[in-house]
Amino acid sequence: MERERKQxxxxxxxxxxxxxxxxxxxxxxxxxxxxxxxxxxxxTTLTGFHFTVTGxxxxxxxxxxxxxxxxxxxxxxxxFSIVANLSxxxxxFSLMLNSVGFYQIAKLSIIPVVCxxxxxxxxxxxxxxxxxxxxxVAFGVGVCTVTDVEINMKGFLCACVxxxxxxxxxxxxxxxQKKYSIGSxxxxxxxxxxxxxxxxxxxxxxxxxxxxxxxxxxxxxxxxMLFIVLSCALAVFCNMSQYLCxxxxxxxxxxxxxxxxxxxxxxxxxxxFDSALTIKNILGMMLAVVxxxxxxxxxxxxxxxxxxxxxxxxxxxxxxxxxxxxxxDRSSGVPEPDVELGQSKS
Numbered sequence: 113m114e115r116e117r118k119q120x121x122x123x124x125x126x127x128x129x130x131x132x133x134x135x136x137x138x139x140x141x142x143x144x145x146x147x148x149x150x151x152x153x154x155x156t157t158l159t160g161f162h163f164t165v166t167g168x169x170x171x172x173x174x175x176x177x178x179x180x181x182x183x184x185x186x187x188x189x190x191x192f193s194i195v196a197n198l199s200x201x202x203x204x205f206s207l208m209l210n211s212v213g214f215y216q217i218a219k220l221s222i223i224p225v226v227c228x229x230x231x232x233x234x235x236x237x238x239x240x241x242x243x244x245x246x247x248x249v250a251f252g253v254g255v256c257t258v259t260d261v262e263i264n265m266k267g268f269l270c271a272c273v274x275x276x277x278x279x280x281x282x283x284x285x286x287x288x289q290k291k292y293s294i295g296s297x298x299x300x301x302x303x304x305x306x307x308x309x310x311x312x313x314x315x316x317x318x319x320x321x322x323x324x325x326x327x328x329x330x331x332x333x334x335x336x337m338l339f340i341v342l343s344c345a346l347a348v349f350c351n352m353s354q355y356l357c358x359x360x361x362x363x364x365x366x367x368x369x370x371x372x373x374x375x376x377x378x379x380x381x382x383x384x385f386d387s388a389l390t391i392k393n394i395l396g397m398m399l400a401v402v403x404x405x406x407x408x409x410x411x412x413x414x415x416x417x418x419x420x421x422x423x424x425x426x427x428x429x430x431x432x433x434x435x436x437x438x439x440x441d442r443s444s445g446v447p448e449p450d451v452e453l454g455q456s457k458s
Contacts, residue, residue, distance in 0.1 A: 126360060127369065130353035134373045137346040139380060140339055150336040154327045155204050156318040160311030161340065162347035163304045169348050170301025182294045184302055192288070193306040196281045200311070201318055202274030208322050209267030213258045218271035220250045220258075223367045225279040230364060233283060238364075241410035246368055248403030253371045256378060256396025282363035289359040296355035304351070368407050371400055 141158070143149040152158070173179045207215050223246055230236040238246075288299055316327050358366050375397045382389040 126353055126356045129349055130357050130370070131373055131376060133346050133349035133353060134370075135376045135380060137343055137350050138373075138377050140343045140346060144336065144339040144343060150333065150339060152330065152336055152340070153323045153325060154315070154319040154330070155322070156201060156311060157315035157327055158340070158343065159200050160308055160315045161344050162351070163308035163311060165344040166300065166348050166351050167304035167308050170297065170304055173297070174301060179295070179298050179301065181301070182292055182298060184288065184292055184294070184299075188288070189302055189306055192281070192284055193303055193310060195277050195284070196303070196307055197310055197314075199274055199277035199281050201314075202270050202277055204318065204322060205270040206267060206274050209264060209270055211262040214262060214267065214271070216258045217254065218275055220254055222275050222278055223250055223364070225275055226282065226363045226367050229279050229283055230362065234287075236362075239410060239414055242407060242414065245403050245407035245410050246364070249368050249371055249400050249407060250403075252396050252398070252400030252403055253374055254396070255399060256375075256393040279363070282358055282366060285355055285358045286363060289355075296359045297352055299359075300351055300355045365407075365411065369404055372404060375400060 144152045144158075145155065170179070174181050203219075206218055210218070227238060227243075227246065231238075285296075285299065288294065289296065292299075320326060354366070378389065378393060378397065
C-alpha cells in the first residue's frame with residue numbers, strides 16, 4: 113500500500129513538472145518571440161539551444177555519477193533524432209504556412225494517430241470508454257482553440273509530416289526505455305546532443321526560410337539573453353518530464369492529459385496578457401477537463417481488469433502445478449496423507 117502511494121505521488125510529480133515547465137516555457141517564449149516583446153523569431157535555433165543545455169546537463173550528470181550511461185546502437189539514436197527534428201521543423205513550418213485554426217487541428221490529430229500507431233506497432237487495444245474519452249478531450253480542446261481554418265497544399269504536407277513524426281517520436285521514447293531498460297533521463301542524455309548539433313547547424317537556415325531574417329543580424333539585448341536562458345532552463349525540465357511521463361505511462365496518455373497544458377495556457381494568457389476568453393473557450397475547456405477525468409478513470413479500470421485476469425491465470429497455473437505434483441506423488445508410491453487424522457494411510 114505504501115509503495116503504491118509513493119508511486120502515485122511520483123507519477124503526480126512527473127505530470128506536475130511537465131505541466132508547469134511546459135506552460136512556463138510557452139509563457140517565456142511568448143515574451144521572447146513576440147513583436148511586442150524581444151522579437152526573437154528564431155524558433156528552430158532556440159530549440160537547438162534547448163537541447164544543447166539539456167545535453168550539457170546530461171553530460172555533467174553522467175560525469176558526476178548521478179546517472180548511468182547505457183549503450184544504445186548509434187544508428188537507432190540517429191534515426192530517432194532525425195524523426196524528432198522533423199517533428200520540430202514540421203510544426204514550425206505548419207504554424208507559418210497554415211492558419212492558427214488548422215495548426216490546432218493538426219496538433220489535435222496527433223491523438224488518434226498515436227492510438228493507431230500504437231495499435232499497429234505494439235498491438236495495443238483500447239476499450240470503448242477510452243476511445244470515447246479521447247474523442248471528448250479532442251472535441252473540447254478543439255472548441256476552445258480552433259477558430260479560422262484555412263488549408264493550402266504546402267501547409268497540409270508540413271502538418272502531415274509534423275503529426276506523423278511527433279507520434280512516432282513519442283511512441284519510440286517508450287519503446288527505447290523498455291527495449292534497453294534505460295531511464296528517461298539517461299535516454300534524453302543520449303539523444304539531446306545529436307538533436308542539438310543538427311538543430312544548431314540547420315536551425316538558422318530553417319529560420320531564414322520561415323521569416324527571412326538572419327540570427328546574425330539580431331541584437332541580443334540583456335533582456336533577450338535572460339529570457340533565452342530562462343527558456344533553456346525550463347526546456348531541461350520540460351524534456352526530462354516528457355521522457356519520464358511517456359516512459360511511465362504511454363504516448364496516448366501523454367497526449368490526452370497533456371492538453372491540460374493547453375487549458376492552463378489559455379487561462380494564463382487571459383490573466384497575464386489580457387487575451388480574450390469567451391464562453392466558447394470556457395465551455396471547451398470544461399469539456400476537455402471532463403474528458404481527461406473520464407480517460408484517467410477508464411485507464412484505471414482497464415488496469416484493474418488486467419490485474420484480475422492475470423491473478424486468475426496465476427491461480428489457475430498454481431492449481432495445475434499442485435495437481436501435477438499430487439499425481440506424481442501417487443505414481444511414485446508416496447503415501448497419501450489422511451485428511452481427517454493428518455496421518456498417512458498404510
